[in-house]
Amino acid sequence: MVIFGFDLYNTKVPMHTETLQQFYERTKQPMPAELASQANVSHFNVKQRTCLNRMTPYNRRDYYKICLIIGQGMHVADGRETPIEGAGIIFSNPGVPSSYHAVSESQTGFYCLFNDTFLLNSVRQEVRYRSALFNPAIQAVIPLTTADQERFRQLFGEMESLLSGTYTYRLDMIRSVLQMIILEGIRLQGPVVSENTNDRLISRFFGLLNQQFPVDSPENPLRLLTPAAYADQLSIHVNHLNNVLKKSTGKTTREIIHERIVEEAKTLLLNTDWDAAQIAYTLGFEYPSHFNKYFKQNTQTTPLLFREQLRHAN
Structure with missing residues (x-):
């Protein structure tokens, strides 16, 4: 054009x-x-x-x-x-x-x-x-x-x-x-155009994803962290789950899970006094350094700097 x-x-x-x-x-x-x-x-x-x-x-x-x-x-x-x-x-x-x-x-x-x-x-x-x-x-x-x-x-x-x-x-x-x-x-x-079986699968996936959140205690860390874990719960092959989600949402299963984890990390940083290690463990990270690297890759800032900036702004 x-x-x-x-x-x-x-x-x-x-x-x-x-x-x-x-x-x-x-x-x-x-x-x-x-x-x-x-x-x-x-x-x-x-x-x-x-x-x-x-x-x-x-x-x-x-x-x-x-x-x-x-x-x-x-x-x-x-x-x-x-x-x-x-x-x-x-x-x-x-x-x-x-x-x-x-x-x-x-x-x-x-x-x-x-x-x-x-x-x-x-x-x-x-x-x-x-x-x-x-x-x-x-x-x-x-x-x-x-x-x-x-x-x-x-x-x-x-x-x-x-x-x-x-x-x-x-x-x-x-x-x-x-x-x-x-x-x-x-x-x-109007309704999103999709096959009925795929639409039901998408609804079941998001329902399962939502059950993991919000995280209310470091004593109850996330259990489902990977596409394979969700596929097992839904009794389907992980490739099929990924194909259906990619076709309907434009995002892979891993991308959707990662977005949700990053959103929860931001919420915990703003609304709790948990330290980075507690948040890291709660969200399924074995080491705080892994969480820091993951958060920075997705937000271009560190968890503690994000908390400081957002609380200052609020």
């Missing part, structure tokens, strides 16, 4: 991944203080969309973004074009390269953006599987009726009002409203 002489799909050009800091620089908005001074800090923002008549860069992002579009435009994701006529909501998966080109001069609505650290385990894995925000196999754009528009306007407006307030637990309330937006999107998009 070529827009204004620029080839969106030129594979010779390395695909750029935009960071939150680069987003604020590109849109000429003030840099939030926490992003300017710290790494891996929790971040959320919501804004009203103003008149827009240009194309956003076609790239990946290291953050999540949900846009309520009121106006005409073209959404491009991973080589697929989806027109928006009148109104639609876009759930942008960070790993999927995408762009939005506003067609009509009048563009309103809202957008919100946030990172994994902000979510902090608030969205269950089976919900992630069914949402385009996390599952690249699902269509990112959902057309909206007038009633749907109003519903999403109210939800975005509620988040905007909460964010500008001073209530101590406003971010927790925002997470709840954000979940409502994600769930509304799942409701409107």
